[in-house]
Amino acid sequence: MMSATHSKEETTFDPTPLLSTRIQRYAPGAIRRLLPLENFPGMISLVAGKPNPEVFPFEKITLSLKGSSKQIILTQEDGLADGLQYGLPGGNPDLVKWFKDFQCELHGINRDQEWTCCIGNGSQELLHRTFQVLTDPGDPVLIETPAYPGVVGFLQAEDYKLVQAKTDRHGLDTFELERLLSRWPENQSRPKLLYTIPTGSNPTGRSCPEQRKIEILRLAKRFNFMVLEDDAYYFLNFEDESNGKPRSYLALEREVNREIGRVIRFDSMSKIVSAGMRLGVLTGPLPIVKNVIKLTENINLQPSSTTQMLALSLFRHWGHAGFLEHCAKASEFYRQKRDTFASAAEIHLKHRAIWDIPTAGLFFWITLRLPPGEDTFELLSKKGMEYGLLAIPGVAFMPDNSKTCQLRASFSLVTEEQAYEACRRMAQLVDDAWRDWVRKFVPGCTDKNGLSNPTTTVLS
Known part of the structure; x- marks a missing residue:
């Protein structure tokens, strides 16, 4: 295995040439792109049609946690006003920062490189938008099979060419994948992305070992496709800690290929915090995240402010260590x-x-x-x-x-x-x-x- 140390030869993969035709038709939201400017000192904003919080009926929200006598109380001064108001399309800035810091700590990625996070109403929404950013209807897509039907459904509805990436008891079969791509007809467009659930795959429950992830990342660079790492069950991993749990594609990318920017990671809070809160996190290269946010601006404006504020209050109370401790209990x-x-x-x-x-x-x-x-x-x-x-x-x-x-x-x-x-x-x-x-x-x-x-x- 290659060393994880930084290299002067390290490059940043630019996914811009892989962007879909349809995403280029979308313009940035005329209103939401101006919202961050409202925070400039002395600025008087006449931009957004925000309701006045004086009409909101909520005075405070109190959270009581299982196994703890301490309550988390949200008042207007503690951020409740922001949680009841329109917010930014990419998510609450403080929550985005919490997850960026967490991803750096958990996956060892460099915070100075050109990547970021954004929040969505569940990782399913973020997945759908990422497919829209990178592909057009009818495009070929590599999809791990057996496949998660939530993704198969919207891909079939738009007449994608679903190319089955076969699996065995150890996850994706890299030998079959290489053979498939090596024999790809020269007169046909190659797949621009691979969709995979590497941990506790839905439906098989199988996980992809680290060596196979390394081989898949090498194939991604060789055949110029991106890896969509849908890791909803990452925190429900039953493998023995003493053997070391496999690192994520996001963590391995720089070490394996001497580049970053080819992996797009999706995390879900549904299985470990609340399914009803609909909270998902996308981590990926700036050009992809910016275009996912552009779609949000044009379609549903933003993820839920209230849900994000509740989650942020909980995560601040836990800290990174407390969050992982909760995940370990859920896993057990x-x-x-x-x-x-x-x-x-x-x-x-x-x-x-x-x-x-x-x-x-x-x-x-x-x-x-x-x-x-x-x-x-x-x-x-x-x-x-x-x-x-x-x-x-x-x-x-x-x-x-x-x-x-x-x-x-x-x-x-x-x-x-x-x-x-x-x-x-x-x-x-x-x-x-x-x-x-x-x-x-x-x-x-x-x-x-x-x-x-x-x-x-x-x-x-």
Whole structure:
């Protein structure tokens, strides 16, 4: 591995030539680009149609934290006025600074280089806008498969060419990715970006080891594409700390390629602070962040001021160390739920399914051992409600909508009792699928003729 020390030969990758045609049609917001100037001493602003805070009915907001007797009280003087008012399209400046400092500390990036953060109403919004900044409808996009359907949905709606970057039990398959890109037709436009969930992938629960990230970053430079690092489960990593958790693409970029600016990172507060607050953070090169902000100016003006002020108050109370301590507790909470579900699967699904133990996140990716021609979409659609079991069929995670024998099972909310019962019902679904298949294709082989468990007979 290369040294992490700085090099005089280090360069800053300029993503400007990769910008989409459509983002260049957008003009900066006529009003919001002037708002920062209101803070100049002596300035009288007649710019924004801001409501007068005198009409707001809120006097203060009090936050009570679990496990603490201390309350956080927000008054007009403590920032509540700003939290109830229009704000900047890139996010509350103090919250942006908190995250910039945090990213420097956590990922070891140089604060003097040309990158920044911006805030969005959830990382999903920031992802959508980043795709708009870098691509046009119909463009080819490398997408880790099985893929997160929240991204597949809007890409399919705009008729992108979804190029599947295959995965195995260790995340992205770099050998297959290199082969795919090496054989790319010369007369066709190459993908400008790779979308990946490197930690606790949704839906597989798998994580990409550091060596593979290094190989992917080298491929990104060689084939000139950007890496969209959607790391919503980064803080719910169950891997043993003694082995050292893999560094992020953002942390590795400078060391591997002697350049910065090719990685765009997305962090989400949904899994660790509040899903309803809709708070996401984009970290990336200035040209990308500025254009994401330009879209915000033109579409929904800004992320929620109130949500940001609540989050900022909480983060200031915790500090970086307190935030990480909270994340560690959340990770341990979900680790125990993962272990419970794994035990339930081992008891009820052995010989009926195969799965890997997720290294992070909230999901098991389970391959059911179904009869020939069967898939989980048909099975769950026809009998899921009858058996009282809901899960996401694998087809939802396939960009080409191909049938699969897989499903995604979320263990985040179920109790221990529910985990065991869910796996029992899943096993019953598999058994009954085989019974139906045997009755249909094996003449004379029925339960009445002494075949009490066709599943065991066929699979053994």
